[in-house]
Amino acid sequence: MNNDLLNILSNSNKDIDNQVLMDYLAGKLSVEQKHEVEKLMADNHFMNDAMEGLEQVKDPINIELLVEQINRDLRKKIDKKIKLKQRRRLKQYSWIYFAAFLLLLLVMIAWFVIYRVQHQPHLIHP
Amino acid sequence: MSADHYKDTTDNELLERFYSDKSNHWLGILLQRYTMLLFGVCMKYLKNEEDAKDSVQQVFLKIIAELHKYKVAYFKSWIYMIAKNHCLMKLRDRQGKTPVELKEQALAWEEDPGSHQLHADKDRMLDLMSTALEELSKEQKLCVTLFYLDKKSYQEITDRTGYSMGQVKSYIQNGKRNLKLLMERKLADK
Numbered sequence: 001m002n003n004d005l006l007n008i009l010s011n012s013n014k015d016i017d018n019q020v021l022m023d024y025l026a027g028k029l030s031v032e033q034k035h036e037v038e039k040l041m042a043d044n045h046f047m048n049d050a051m052e053g054l055e056q057v058k059d060p061i062n063i064e065l066l067v068e069q070i071n072r073d074l075r076k077k078i079d080k081k082i083k084l085k086q087r088r089r090l091k092q093y094s095w096i097y098f099a100a101f102l103l104l105l106l107v108m109i110a111w112f113v114i115y116r117v118q119h120q121p122h123l124i125h126p
Numbered sequence: 127m128s129a130d131h132y133k134d135t136t137d138n139e140l141l142e143r144f145y146s147d148k149s150n151h152w153l154g155i156l157l158q159r160y161t162m163l164l165f166g167v168c169m170k171y172l173k174n175e176e177d178a179k180d181s182v183q184q185v186f187l188k189i190i191a192e193l194h195k196y197k198v199a200y201f202k203s204w205i206y207m208i209a210k211n212h213c214l215m216k217l218r219d220r221q222g223k224t225p226v227e228l229k230e231q232a233l234a235w236e237e238d239p240g241s242h243q244l245h246a247d248k249d250r251m252l253d254l255m256s257t258a259l260e261e262l263s264k265e266q267k268l269c270v271t272l273f274y275l276d277k278k279s280y281q282e283i284t285d286r287t288g289y290s291m292g293q294v295k296s297y298i299q300n301g302k303r304n305l306k307l308l309m310e311r312k313l314a315d316k
Contacts, residue, residue: 005255008274009306018162034279042273042298046206050166053178057169066175067161070182074161077187078154 016040016047018067024051025060137201145197153190160202164209171213181216185209258308265289266301273298 016037023029024037041048057063132140132155144152164185168178185208198204259267268287272278273294278286283294 004275005252005259008255008270008302009309015159021162031279031282032277034281035273035277038273038280042295042302046163046167046202048295048299049170049206049210050163053166053169053171054162056173057175062175063162063165066179067165070161070165070179070186071158073183074157074186075154078150078190081150 021051021054022060022064025054025063141193141198141201144193148194150190153193156201157186157189157205160205164205167206167209168213171210171217177216181209181212185212188212254309254312255305258305258312261308262301262304265293266297266304269294269297270301270305 020029020033020037024034029037041051054060054063057066135155137156137159140152140156144150144156161182164182165178168181168185169175172178172181185205188208189205192198192208259270262270265287269283269289272283272286273280280291280294283289284291287294289297
């Protein structure tokens with residue numbers, strides 16, 4: 001009896017490299033590699049839907065360009081959000097920085113006053 | 127944000143890092159791994175490259191917003207559901223029709239490889255499987271056998287049987303699903 005029978009019911013959660021997907025679409029894979037990709041597709045609705053959609057793109061070269069555009073846009077949005085968050089945090093804590101600065105200033109003034117008093121020439125009373 | 131730098135980091139590790147410091151930086155790395163697949167899913171439903179591109183960007187924003195609200199256990203299945211739902215909503219808006227309702231089936235299907243009592247002894251399972259295979263429709267049985275047992279590619283099966291690529295995929299997927307159901311029934315009967 002064929003032991004592969006039991007493999008039919010096994011599901012794979014294996015991740016697949018984007019390059020392998022592109023090679024599959026471009027027909028660059030060997031028969032065995034092609035079968036491996038298709039087995040993952042049969043196991044995985046996400047991948048199957050994705051491949052069906054990618055096959056509809058007129059020029060497969062466009063896929064990589066579009067993906068790069070989307071990624072660039074995502075990175076830009078995320079960087080913007082991170083910067084905004086940092087700025088907000090800075091604003092939120094600005095009074096602490098201000099208070100610290102004020103305290104430092106007071107300490108410096110106090111030190112200066114004490115220093116001046118201690119080093120003032122003694123007044124000679126007639 | 128170099129995604130390559132983190133190529134050995136798993137999805138779950140990136141998610142954990144995000145949950146610990148709430149920095150979108152980690153989500154950026156994680157999401158870029160799925161851009162192509164999500165674009166494919168959106169293309170499948172929307173059939174237009176620009177619409178698909180816009181949809182992936184919207185799906186990304188939704189994912190980021192949702193992840194700030196709650197924890198997600200099965201990230202890959204979850205983002206697939208979000209993208210599919212987004213496209214179906216878009217189609218509904220476009221056509222004014224109600225799309226097919228989505229259930230949580232994808233979550234169960236992908237993360238539950240052991241939904242069958244594969245603990246039964248191997249010979250008995252093989253017996254049951256060959257009987258179940260015989261009970262499939264002629265087309266499903268042929269495609270499942272050629273695909274899983276003879277390890278033929280979709281194209282080879284298409285060439286050999288004369289079925290279209292779509293039919294071959296459908297016979298394999300439905301055949302597999304029916305095999306699962308038949309096996310579950312047989313195991314429950316025993």
